Amino acid sequence: MSLSPVEGVALAEIESGGDAGAEKGFVGRSPGQLAWARLRRDRTAVVSGAMLLFFVVVALAVPLIEMAYGIGPREQFQNRLDGFGMPLGYAGGVTGEHWFGLEPGLGRDIFIRMVHGLRTSLFIAFAAAVITAAIGIVLGTVAGYLGGWVDAVVNWVTDLTLAMPFLIIALALTPTLALRFYGQREAVPPAFQIGVLVAIFALFGWTSTARLVRGQVIALREREFVEAARAAGAGLGHMLFRQLLPNIWAPILVSFSLAVPAYITSEAALSFIGVGLTDETPSFGRMIYRSLDYLQTDPAYVFFPGVTIFALVFAFNLFGDALRDALDPKSSR
Amino acid sequence: MVRFLVKRLFSATLTLFAVSVLTFLMFFALPRDPVSGMCPKNCNPERLERVRQELGLRDPLITQYAGYMKGIVTGRDLGSAQGGRCDAPCLGWSYVSNEAVFDTIARVLPVTLSIVIPAAVLWLLLGVGLGMVSALRRGTWLDRVAIGFSLTGASLQLYFVGAVLLLVFVYSLRLLPVPSYTPLLDDPVRWASGLVLAWVALAFLFSAIYARLSRAQMLETLSEDFVRTARAKGLAKPRVYGRHALRAAITPVVTVAGLDVGAALGGTVITETTFGLNGMGRTAVDAVRAGDLPTIMATVLIAAVFVVLANVLVDLLYAAIDPRVRLR
Numbered sequence: 001m002s003l004s005p006v007e008g009v010a011l012a013e014i015e016s017g018g019d020a021g022a023e024k025g026f027v028g029r030s031p032g033q034l035a036w037a038r039l040r041r042d043r044t045a046v047v048s049g050a051m052l053l054f055f056v057v058v059a060l061a062v063p064l065i066e067m068a069y070g071i072g073p074r075e076q077f078q079n080r081l082d083g084f085g086m087p088l089g090y091a092g093g094v095t096g097e098h099w100f101g102l103e104p105g106l107g108r109d110i111f112i113r114m115v116h117g118l119r120t121s122l123f124i125a126f127a128a129a130v131i132t133a134a135i136g137i138v139l140g141t142v143a144g145y146l147g148g149w150v151d152a153v154v155n156w157v158t159d160l161t162l163a164m165p166f167l168i169i170a171l172a173l174t175p176t177l178a179l180r181f182y183g184q185r186e187a188v189p190p191a192f193q194i195g196v197l198v199a200i201f202a203l204f205g206w207t208s209t210a211r212l213v214r215g216q217v218i219a220l221r222e223r224e225f226v227e228a229a230r231a232a233g234a235g236l237g238h239m240l241f242r243q244l245l246p247n248i249w250a251p252i253l254v255s256f257s258l259a260v261p262a263y264i265t266s267e268a269a270l271s272f273i274g275v276g277l278t279d280e281t282p283s284f285g286r287m288i289y290r291s292l293d294y295l296q297t298d299p300a301y302v303f304f305p306g307v308t309i310f311a312l313v314f315a316f317n318l319f320g321d322a323l324r325d326a327l328d329p330k331s332s333r
Numbered sequence: 334m335v336r337f338l339v340k341r342l343f344s345a346t347l348t349l350f351a352v353s354v355l356t357f358l359m360f361f362a363l364p365r366d367p368v369s370g371m372c373p374k375n376c377n378p379e380r381l382e383r384v385r386q387e388l389g390l391r392d393p394l395i396t397q398y399a400g401y402m403k404g405i406v407t408g409r410d411l412g413s414a415q416g417g418r419c420d421a422p423c424l425g426w427s428y429v430s431n432e433a434v435f436d437t438i439a440r441v442l443p444v445t446l447s448i449v450i451p452a453a454v455l456w457l458l459l460g461v462g463l464g465m466v467s468a469l470r471r472g473t474w475l476d477r478v479a480i481g482f483s484l485t486g487a488s489l490q491l492y493f494v495g496a497v498l499l500l501v502f503v504y505s506l507r508l509l510p511v512p513s514y515t516p517l518l519d520d521p522v523r524w525a526s527g528l529v530l531a532w533v534a535l536a537f538l539f540s541a542i543y544a545r546l547s548r549a550q551m552l553e554t555l556s557e558d559f560v561r562t563a564r565a566k567g568l569a570k571p572r573v574y575g576r577h578a579l580r581a582a583i584t585p586v587v588t589v590a591g592l593d594v595g596a597a598l599g600g601t602v603i604t605e606t607t608f609g610l611n612g613m614g615r616t617a618v619d620a621v622r623a624g625d626l627p628t629i630m631a632t633v634l635i636a637a638v639f640v641v642l643a644n645v646l647v648d649l650l651y652a653a654i655d656p657r658v659r660l661r
Contacts, residue, residue: 156344159644160351162592165636167602168617172360172629175621265490269603272492273618288492292607295496296504306493314488321484 031250031327038326045322051315059119071109073116073282103287103301104294110304116282117305118312124194125263128201133256135202136209141240143210144217154214158207167273170200174275190281197270197277201263212255216248250327257323261316268309284309334652341648345641352637357398360626401425401630424634425627429620434631437616442635444514445612447524448531448604449597455536457590460543461583467544468551469574479544486541494534495607502530512608531608535601539593543586550582557581580654587650595643599636 029037039045058065066072103110143154174196178188220226221244229243271277271285279286284305291302392400403409404423419426424434467479502509512530515523554560555578563573600614613632620628 156348159344159641160348160355163348163352163637163640163644164355165596165599165617165633165640167614168600168621168629168633168636169356169359171602171618172621176359261488268490269492273602273606274622285492288490288496292492292496295500299500302493302496302500306490306496309490310488310493313490314484317484317488 035250035323035326039322042322042326044318045326048315048318048322051311052319055118055312055315056122058115059122062115062119065115066112069112071112073113074108076106076108103290104298110287110301113282113287114284114305114308117284117287118308120190120194120277120281120283121264121267121309121312124197124201124267125260127198128205128263129256129259131198131202132205132259133209133252135206137213137245137252139206140210140213141217141244144214145221145236145240145244147218147221151214154210158210161204161207164204166204167270170204170270171273171275173200187280188278190277193277193281197267201266205259205263209252209255209259212251213248216251217244220244220247254320254324254327257316257320261313261320264309264313264316338649341645345645348641349634349637353402353634354398356630356633357401358394360629424631427620427625427628429623429625429628434627437628438613438631438635441612441616443516444610445598445600445605445614447514447517447528448535448601448610448612449594451528452532452535452539453590453594453597455532456539456543459536460540461547461586463540463544464547464549465551465574465579465582468548468555471552479548483541483544483548486538487545489538489541491534491538491603492607494537495530495604498530498534499608512610514610514612528610531601531604531610534607535597535604543590546589547582547586550585551578554578554582584651584655587654588647591643591647591650592640595640596636598639598643600632 039049102108103113139154143151174193177196178192181192182188226239226243229239234243267277268283268285268288271283272289274289277283277286279290287305288302288309291298291305294301400409404419404425408419408423419433419435422435424438426432427434427437430437463479463482467476470476499512503511509526509530510523513527515527517524555574559581560573560578563577564570568577598613600612600617602614602618604610605612605614606618613635616628617632617636619625620632
């Protein structure tokens with residue numbers, strides 16, 4: 001008995017579609033359609049999804065927002081600060097003109113800097129999540145399917161990666177790389193800093209996906225359809241990407257959706273300890289770091305970026321959880 | 334058991350060896366002149382050259398690495414400018430702080446331990462307890478509160494929570510002193526009051542993750558046959574849940590906890606920065622900023638040792654917790 005990959009997927013559809021189909025006659029629906037229907041019925045998923053959409057739209061529309069708002073991220077409004085560099089007015093200088101107030105000291109507009117920071121942060125997080133997922137999937141499937149010494153090597157490299165203190169290495173590597181490519185005096189362009197950050201996340205972040213995928217592949221490896229394909233003489237590439245991968249996309253998708261907020265957090269944490277992005281590029285972490293100096297005199301300054309990054313990560317986490325429930329054929333919701 | 338331990342320790346040593354080589358290459362072999370950072374402001378070429386000589390930077394890399402490793406195992410003789418004889422766990426000499434790196438570590442490691450160990454106890458108790466309660470009371474208001482708590486905690490940032498805590502308890506209410514470290518044996522009250530905010534911040538964020546994880550695990554375990562069997566044969570609920578179910582549910586929690594605690598012991602950079610405490614994390618950050626190579630090496634290595642040891646410990650704990658696990 002040999003099952004083609006298409007039939008393998010079709011079988012999975014029937015299996016997971018069974019319980020829902022029993023209610024209203026037998027309607028063939030793919031797992032994707034089922035998950036989508038569940039997701040739309042889930043109020044949390046809809047609300048958090050809408051929040052995410054909002055954040056993404058804001059990040060994509062940065063130039064438009066900047067035009068409508070009429071203030072650039074590097075413009076300084078010294079005339080609206082008092083003699084000590086503190087913004088005039090309430091809540092850190094919130095006015096109709098400066099929605100979230102001004103930074104103490106430099107007098108830059110907080111709202112427009114946060115909009116820019118959001119774009120940087122989302123870009124880095126998505127790029128890092130895509131790259132780590134790709135590395136993790138390839139290493140995980142290969143290690144899980146081949147087993148033996150390949151598995152042992154991948155496992156050992158995973159352990160090694162986990163043993164390296166991420167923050168310290170990142171902290172040490174970034175300036176060294178910048179010096180290597182740009183020298184002591186040259187200014188390092190933001191694009192390079194962003195690239196380095198993504199590369200560091202890729203270097204350290206693939207382990208969790210690799211472990212997840214490896215576990216799933218080991219569970220699938222001995223199933224009949226895999227055996228059948230192997231007996232029919234399928235090549236390694238076909239086995240990995242045609243037979244195994246389509247059966248484990250659900251956990252991968254969930255781990256991806258939870259990886260994005262983790263990278264948002266990490267990017268902010270790195271900027272917070274002063275690696276990665278410099279003050280030139282607006283970023284949440286940098287803002288919060290600066291705001292700690294003004295904790296007593298201007299608490300509103302820590303409040304705006306702090307709450308926004310919380311809302312962003314919260315929405316991602318909620319959505320990831322809802323996605324997990326929707327994709328899990330065993331879940332009752 | 335013994336055989337497993339030997340095998341596991343061997344692979345752990347191999348990992349540490351690889352970490353040390355990688356770190357060494359990363360910092361000593363990269364083209365940046367390692368000395369430029371570790372010399373005080375006005376330093377002439379001759380002094381730079383002497384420092385290079387004393388650090389042995391003119392030697393081939395293998396010799397440098399071997400010297401460093403020999404220092405850790407047997408101690409080594411450093412130049413008179415570096416304090417002369419450096420005893421067994423010799424981690425080198427820092428030109429930036431003008432002391433043996435070992436002394437620096439001995440000073441800052443207790444700070445990190447004092448932050449992490451109480452915080453870890455707090456977060457494990459709180460997290461696993463909350464996860465268990467919400468799994469046992471599934472669907473009630475208690476469960477919903479616990480889920481809300483863990484989702485909030487998992488999305489909050491340490492520096493933000495830290496800032497809010499500082500603002501409320503230190504600057505506004507003035508209930509607590511500005512965070513600082515006092516050795517436990519000198520004055521336990523000041524030790525606790527200076528660190529309690531860091532514990533609370535860490536415990537809040539971490540317990541959220543553990544509550545989530547242990548709730549999911551507990552729910553899965555509760556639907557297993559052996560739990561029903563235990564109840565059916567007349568065992569009391571607390572015994573079934575507290576012993577049988579918890580034991581089965583806690584294994585993945587132990588894995589995650591091992592990694593987290595191991596990583597945290599190597600330095601809680603963000604926590605230490607937020608609360609202005611000078612532990613391993615701050616030391617590593619400062620060393621990187623100053624280009625203080627021997628200190629960077631030492632902090633990375635010690636952090637790796639903690640992670641690797643925590644992993645070995647987790648494997649041993651597995652066997653103690655889960656009777657199905659046989660150590661081979």
